[in-house]
Amino acid sequence: xxxxxxxxxxVSSEADGYKFSFKSGVTPGANHNRAIDGLSPFLGAKFSTYxxxxxxxxxxxxxxxxxxxxxxxxxxxxxxxxxxxxxxVQYKTSDPTQLSWPHTLNYSAVRVDIFLIAE
Ligand SMILES: [Ca+2]
Numbered sequence: 001x002x003x004x005x006x007x008x009x010x011v012s013s014e015a016d017g018y019k020f021s022f023k024s025g026v027t028p029g030a031n032h033n034r035a036i037d038g039l040s041p042f043l044g045a046k047f048s049t050y051x052x053x054x055x056x057x058x059x060x061x062x063x064x065x066x067x068x069x070x071x072x073x074x075x076x077x078x079x080x081x082x083x084x085x086x087x088x089v090q091y092k093t094s095d096p097t098q099l100s101w102p103h104t105l106n107y108s109a110v111r112v113d114i115f116l117i118a119e
Pocket of ligand 1: 053054055056057058059060061062
């Protein structure tokens with residue numbers, strides 16, 4: 001399992017489009033496999049769902065294409081809340097509805113867990 005953390009993660013109001021922000025990335029401990037920072041590319045984006053198109057693509061509804069909700073910027077990006085890939089798919093999926101996450105080796109993502117821990 002690979003992980004990456006963020007400090008002081010916040011989500012803005014509905015009127016502001018539920019934009020998220022964080023102060024800095026957290027380097028995992030020495031015994032952790034470090035994942036790629038998958039959230040920074042979406043900083044400043046508003047949250048989109050199939051019925052609320054807040055993405056930056058004026059021609060498409062990315063949440064509808066991906067069948068998920070996320071802080072989409074372009075519809076060609078990743079889909080962290082997509083459907084799990086079948087076990088037969090070993091590399092990054094070309095199906096926009098399936099889960100995908102940035103990875104330099106182009107491996108598939110089995111799942112993405114997002115934990116919010118109050119301090
Ligand atoms: Ca759009």
